[in-house]
Amino acid sequence: MSETNPNPLDALLKTHKLTRGEYEKIQQLLGRxxxxxxxxxxxxxxxxxxxxxxxKEHLKKLPTxxxxxxxxxxxxxxxIDIGDGYAIAFKIESHNHPSFIEPFQGAATGVGGxxxxxFTMGARPIAVMDAIRFGxxxxxxxxxRNRRILDGVVQGISHYGNCFGVPTVGGETVFESSYDGxxxxxxxxxxxxxxxxxxxxxxxxxxxxxxxxxxxxxxxGIHGASMASDVFTEASKQQRPxxxxxxxxxxxxxxxxxxxxxxxxxxxxxxxxxxxxLTCSTSEMGSRAGTGIDFDLKHVPQRxxxxxxxxxxxxxxxxxxxxxxxxxxxxxxxxxxxxxxLESAVIGTVTDDGMLRVRENGTVVVEIKNRDLADEAPLxxxxxxxxxxxxxxxxxxxxxxxxxxxxxKMLASSDLCSKRWIWxxxxxxxxxxTIAGPGGDAAIVRIKETGTSVAMSLDGNGRYCYLDPREGAxxxxxxxxxxxxxxxxxxxxATNNLNFGNPERPEIMAQLVEGIEGLxxxxxxxxxxxxxxxxxxxxxxxxxxxxxxxxxxxxxxxxTAPPVPMAFPKVGLDLVLLGGLGxxxxxxxxxxxxxxxxxxxxxxxxxKLDLEVEKSLQAAAREVALSGLAEAAHDLGDGGLAVALAxxxxxxxxxxxxxxxxLRPEFALFHEGASRVMVATSKLPEVLAVAARHGVPAxxxxxxxxxxxxxxxxxxxxxxVSVDKLYQTWDRALEESLHV
Amino acid sequence: MKFGVVVFPGSNCDHDAYYAVTRNLGHQAxxxxxxxxxxxxxxxxxxxxxxxxxxxxxxxxxxxxxxxMRAVKKxxxxxxLVAGFCNGFQILTEAHILPGALIRNKGLRYICKTxxxxxxxxxxxxxxxxxxxxxxxxxxxxxxxxxxxxxATLDQLEAEDRVVFRYKxxxxxxxxxxxxxxxxxxxxxxxxxxxxxxxxxxMPGTDGLQVFQSMLxxxxxxxx
Numbered sequence: 001m002s003e004t005n006p007n008p009l010d011a012l013l014k015t016h017k018l019t020r021g022e023y024e025k026i027q028q029l030l031g032r033x034x035x036x037x038x039x040x041x042x043x044x045x046x047x048x049x050x051x052x053x054x055x056k057e058h059l060k061k062l063p064t065x066x067x068x069x070x071x072x073x074x075x076x077x078x079x080i081d082i083g084d085g086y087a088i089a090f091k092i093e094s095h096n097h098p099s100f101i102e103p104f105q106g107a108a109t110g111v112g113g114x115x116x117x118x119f120t121m122g123a124r125p126i127a128v129m130d131a132i133r134f135g136x137x138x139x140x141x142x143x144x145r146n147r148r149i150l151d152g153v154v155q156g157i158s159h160y161g162n163c164f165g166v167p168t169v170g171g172e173t174v175f176e177s178s179y180d181g182x183x184x185x186x187x188x189x190x191x192x193x194x195x196x197x198x199x200x201x202x203x204x205x206x207x208x209x210x211x212x213x214x215x216x217x218x219x220x221g222i223h224g225a226s227m228a229s230d231v232f233t234e235a236s237k238q239q240r241p242x243x244x245x246x247x248x249x250x251x252x253x254x255x256x257x258x259x260x261x262x263x264x265x266x267x268x269x270x271x272x273x274x275x276x277x278l279t280c281s282t283s284e285m286g287s288r289a290g291t292g293i294d295f296d297l298k299h300v301p302q303r304x305x306x307x308x309x310x311x312x313x314x315x316x317x318x319x320x321x322x323x324x325x326x327x328x329x330x331x332x333x334x335x336x337x338x339x340x341x342l343e344s345a346v347i348g349t350v351t352d353d354g355m356l357r358v359r360e361n362g363t364v365v366v367e368i369k370n371r372d373l374a375d376e377a378p379l380x381x382x383x384x385x386x387x388x389x390x391x392x393x394x395x396x397x398x399x400x401x402x403x404x405x406x407x408x409k410m411l412a413s414s415d416l417c418s419k420r421w422i423w424x425x426x427x428x429x430x431x432x433x434t435i436a437g438p439g440g441d442a443a444i445v446r447i448k449e450t451g452t453s454v455a456m457s458l459d460g461n462g463r464y465c466y467l468d469p470r471e472g473a474x475x476x477x478x479x480x481x482x483x484x485x486x487x488x489x490x491x492x493x494a495t496n497n498l499n500f501g502n503p504e505r506p507e508i509m510a511q512l513v514e515g516i517e518g519l520x521x522x523x524x525x526x527x528x529x530x531x532x533x534x535x536x537x538x539x540x541x542x543x544x545x546x547x548x549x550x551x552x553x554x555x556x557x558x559x560t561a562p563p564v565p566m567a568f569p570k571v572g573l574d575l576v577l578l579g580g581l582g583x584x585x586x587x588x589x590x591x592x593x594x595x596x597x598x599x600x601x602x603x604x605x606x607x608k609l610d611l612e613v614e615k616s617l618q619a620a621a622r623e624v625a626l627s628g629l630a631e632a633a634h635d636l637g638d639g640g641l642a643v644a645l646a647x648x649x650x651x652x653x654x655x656x657x658x659x660x661x662x663l664r665p666e667f668a669l670f671h672e673g674a675s676r677v678m679v680a681t682s683k684l685p686e687v688l689a690v691a692a693r694h695g696v697p698a699x700x701x702x703x704x705x706x707x708x709x710x711x712x713x714x715x716x717x718x719x720x721v722s723v724d725k726l727y728q729t730w731d732r733a734l735e736e737s738l739h740v
Numbered sequence: 741m742k743f744g745v746v747v748f749p750g751s752n753c754d755h756d757a758y759y760a761v762t763r764n765l766g767h768q769a770x771x772x773x774x775x776x777x778x779x780x781x782x783x784x785x786x787x788x789x790x791x792x793x794x795x796x797x798x799x800x801x802x803x804x805x806x807x808x809m810r811a812v813k814k815x816x817x818x819x820x821l822v823a824g825f826c827n828g829f830q831i832l833t834e835a836h837i838l839p840g841a842l843i844r845n846k847g848l849r850y851i852c853k854t855x856x857x858x859x860x861x862x863x864x865x866x867x868x869x870x871x872x873x874x875x876x877x878x879x880x881x882x883x884x885x886x887x888x889x890x891x892a893t894l895d896q897l898e899a900e901d902r903v904v905f906r907y908k909x910x911x912x913x914x915x916x917x918x919x920x921x922x923x924x925x926x927x928x929x930x931x932x933x934x935x936x937x938x939x940x941x942x943m944p945g946t947d948g949l950q951v952f953q954s955m956l957x958x959x960x961x962x963x964x
Contacts, residue, residue, distance in 0.1 A: 158850050162881070163791040165752025249750050249794025341749060427852045427881045429937050430789075432756045446942060448759070562942065 016043035044276035051377030054503040078531020090190035103152025108160040116272035123191030130171040135180030163248035168426035170443035181541030201271035203285035218303035221316025257340035266329035281322040286370035295348020388507035417733035455489035462547030464606035473518030480554040485618035488625030489556030496533040501545030511548035567651035580697035582673030594670035620694035632680040642669040657702035744782035753789030760939035784821040787828025800830035829930030840889030846913025850883040856908035865958030876947040878933040887914035
C-alpha cells in the first residue's frame with residue numbers, strides 16, 4: 001500500500017495510533033488479520049502508556065533492588081519492608097492529559113487510579129501527595145484558562161481524596177509557561193500492610209473463577225490510554241468523552257470490600273482495571289502467571305445497553321477490579337461484595353493455554369495470547385541526539401536595586417508563596433497518622449501498628465532539567481533525600497514519574513535518556529532503588545514541548561516521634577548552616593528562582609552537585625534531627641538562603657543573620673547550591689561536633705530574634721523587614737493571583 | 741466503658757474514633773454496621789465523620805434511613821449518650837434528632853484546618869470537664885459545615901443553653917458561630933470539628949480528649 005493512496009486500513013490504524021509495522025507484527029503474532037476488537041485491544045496494550053515502548057530500554061538502567069525491596073517494578077506498586085513484619089506499597093502516577101481536557105474529573109480519577117494500584121496489592125492507603133504543574137497564572141493569553149485548570153485539579157483531588165478518606169499530606173505546585181497547554185498532575189499514594197497480606201496481580205490456578213467487581217462498565221473513557229499517548233492539538237478539546245468520571249464513594253466501598261475479601265483467604269490474584277480496563281487486567285494477570293483467561297462478555301455488568309465487545313473491552317469506567325478466586329470458594333468472596341452493596345459477577349475461568357479468549361454469548365470474538373499483549377509490544381530504540389535547549393549559557397548582567405525588594409517579590413511569586421489555599425482544601429489529617437503535613441520539607445505519617453514512621457518527599461524541577469536533564473535529575477533525587485534527612489528519616493526507596501515531550505523527536509528523546517540516566521546514577525548512589533512509576537510522554541501542545549520534568553517521590557523511615565519543625569519556635573537559638581554558604585557563579589545561577597522571578601530569565605546550568613558531599617551533609621542533618629539537637633531544621637532549596645530564612649520566620653519568630661562572603665549579594669542570598677541545611681539549635685557545640693564528625697562544613701550565621709528578619713552581608717544591611725510583612729506577603733499571594 | 745462506633749458505607753473517621761477511645765482513652769469500643777438495629781451493651785454511641793453513602797443527595801440524607809439510625813434514636817430517647825462528629829452531626833440533623841441543618845460552607849470550598857472553639861456551656865455530658873469560655877484547638881474538615889436554622893430555633897437553642905461550642909473565627913458562615921449543639925435532653929451532641937483527631941500526643945494537640953473525658957465522667961456518674 002502506498003503512502004500517497006490512503007486506504008481504509010491506514011485510516012483505521014491512524015485512529016488506533018498504530019503504525020504499519022506494528023500492524024504487521026500483530027498479523028505475524030496472530031497468524032491472521034485481527035478483527036476490529038482485537039485491533040482495539042492491541043492498540044491500547046501497545047500504547048506508550050501501557051507498554052513503555054519508547055522508554056523501556058532506558059528504564060532498565062534504573063536500580064530496582066535493595067535489602068528493603070520486597071517488590072520492584074512490574075506489579076501494580078512497589079513494596080518496601082519497614083520492619084516488624086510490616087511493609088508499605090507506594091507509587092506515583094500521572095493524569096496529565098485527562099486533567100487538561102477535564103481538570104476536575106481528570107485529577108479526581110488520577111487519584112482514584114493510584115489508590116486502586118495500592119489497595120489492589122492488599123495495602124490500606126494512608127497517604128497521598130500530589131505534584132501539580134500549570135501554566136503561569138499571570139499569563140495574558142492563558143492566565144484565565146490556567147487558573148481554571150488549577151482550580152479544577154485542586155477540587156478534583158480534594159473531592160476524591162477527602163471522600164475516600166485518605167489524607168493528602170503534601171506535594172508541590174509549580175507554575176511555568178511550558179505547562180501552559182499541558183498541565184502535569186502526578187499523584188503519589190502509599191499504603192500499609194503486613195507481609196502476609198500482600199496480593200499480586202496473577203491469574204494462577206487453572207480452572208479458578210475470574211470475578212468482576214465494582215462499577216458497571218459503560219462507554220466512558222474508551223481509548224483513554226491511547227489518548228494519553230498522543231500530542232495535543234486543537235481537536236483535543238473535543239475529546240471530553242475519553243475522560244472518565246470518578247466516584248470516590250464507590251472506590252471507598254471497593255477498598256473496604258477488597259480488604260475484607262482478601263481476609264477470607266479465597267483470593268488468588270487481584271488487579272484493578274485502570275488504563276485499558278478489562279483488557280489490561282485480564283491480559284496482564286494471565287501473562288504474569290503464564291495462564292489464559294476465558295470469559296464471556298454477557299456476564300460483565302454493563303451500564304448501557306447494546307455495548308459492543310470493542311466498547312466493553314476498551315472501556316475505562318472507573319472503580320472496577322478483577323480478581324481470581326480459589327475454585328469452589330467464589331461464594332465467600334461474592335458475599336463480602338454483597339455486604340458492601342457492590343456488584344460482582346463470575347465472568348470466566350483461568351485456562352492453561354495462555355490465551356485471552358473473549359466470548360460474546362459463547363461465540364469467540366477475541367483470541368490473543370496474553371503475553372503477546374502484555375510483553376510483546378514493539379520496543380523502540382528511538383534515536384536521540386543532544387537534549388533540546390533554546391537558552392544561552394551566558395547570563396545577563398544585572399544589579400539588584402533592592403535585595404529586600406527581591407526577597408519580597410520572590411515570596412509573593414506563585415512558585416514560592418504559601419500553597420495553603422490549595423492544601424486546606426485537602427483533608428490532610430484523616431486517619432490520625434499525619435505527624436507532619438503539607439508545607440514542610442517532607443511529610444511524615446506514622447504507622448500505628450509499629451513504632452516506625454514514613455517520611456515522603458515529592459520533587460521535580462523542570463528548569464534544572466531543561467538546562468541539563470542529567471544533572472537536573474540528580475539534583476532532584478538529592479533534594480528529595482535531603483528533605484527526608486532534615487526530618488531525621490533515612491531514604492530507602494523511590495518512585496518516579498517521567499513527564500517528557502514527544503520521544504519521536506531525537507532531541508526530546510535525548511532529554512528522556514539523560515534524565516533517566518541521571519536518576520539512575522543518583523538513586524544508585526543514595527541507595528534508593530526505584531520500585532515503580534509511570535512514564536508520560538507526548539506532553540506537548542501545538543509543537544511546544546514541556547520542560548523535561550521527571551518527578552521523584554522518595555520514602556524514608558524514622559522512629560515515630562514529634563517532628564522537627566521547619567520554622568523557628570523561639571528566640572535566642574543559634575542558626576547554623578550545615579554545608580556552609582556554598583558557592584555560585586553566573587552560569588550556575590541561571591536556573592534559580594531568582595533568575596525566574598526577579599529577572600524573568602533562564603540560562604546557564606543548574607547548580608553544581610557533588611554526590612559525596614551531599615551524602616555526608618545528609619548524614620549530618622539526619623543525626624542532628626534524630627539526636628534532638630535541632631529546634632528547627634530546613635533544607636535550602638528554591639530561592640536559596642534568603643527564602644529559607646524567611647520561611648523559618650513563619651511561626652512568628654525572626655532572625656538576625658550576619659554573613660561574610662566574597663559572593664555578590666544576589667548570589668550569596670539566593671543561589672541554590674545543593675547540600676545545605678539550616679538548623680536552629682540551643683546546642684550549638686553539639687551540632688558543630690556532629691558536622692565535624694561527618695566532615696561537613698558548618699557556618700554559624702546568626703540567632704533567632706523577635707519580630708524581624710535582618711540579614712547583613714559583610715557588614716552591609718541588605719534585609720530588615722518585619723516577620724509580619726514577610727508572612728503577609730507570602731501567605732495571601734496565591735489567593736490574590738487567583739482572584740478568589 | 742464501651743463505645744459503639746457506627747460504620748455507614750462511606751464513613752472514614754470511624755477508625756479514628758475507635759483509636760481515640762481504645763488507645764488514647766483505654767476504653768472499649770466496637771464497630772456497629774449500619775444495618776444493625778442492636779445497640780445493646782454500649783454505654784455511648786459515636787456517629788463518626790466521613791461521607792456516608794457518598795453524601796449523595798445531601799450529607800446525611802441517606803444515612804438517616806439506615807436501620808442503625810432507628811436504634812440510635814431509641815438509644816437517645818432512652819437517655820443514652822450520642823456524639824456525632826462532622827458527618828455524624830449532619831446525620832443527626834437529617835434524622836431530626838438535632839434541630840437545624842448543615843449547608844455548604846460560606847466560601848463554597850472544603851476546609852481542613854485547626855481552628856479555635858469556645859466552650860459555650862459546661863452543662864453537658866460532653867463538656868463537663870471544661871470551663872465556660874475555655875478555648876480548644878480542634879481541626880475541622882468539611883465542605884458542608886455551615887450551621888443553619890430559623891431564628892426561633894436559634895433563640896431556643898440559646899435560651900436553653902444548648903449551644904455547646906462556638907467558633908472563635910467562624911470559618912464556614914455558621915449562624916451565630918455555632919459549631920456544636922445539644923438535644924433538648926442534653927444527651928445528644930453534634931459538632932462539626934473533630935475531637936477524635938486531637939486525642940493523641942503525636943497529633944497537633946490533645947484538646948479533643950476533654951470531650952471524651954467529659955463523656956466518661958458523665959457515664960461514671962450515671963452508673964453510680
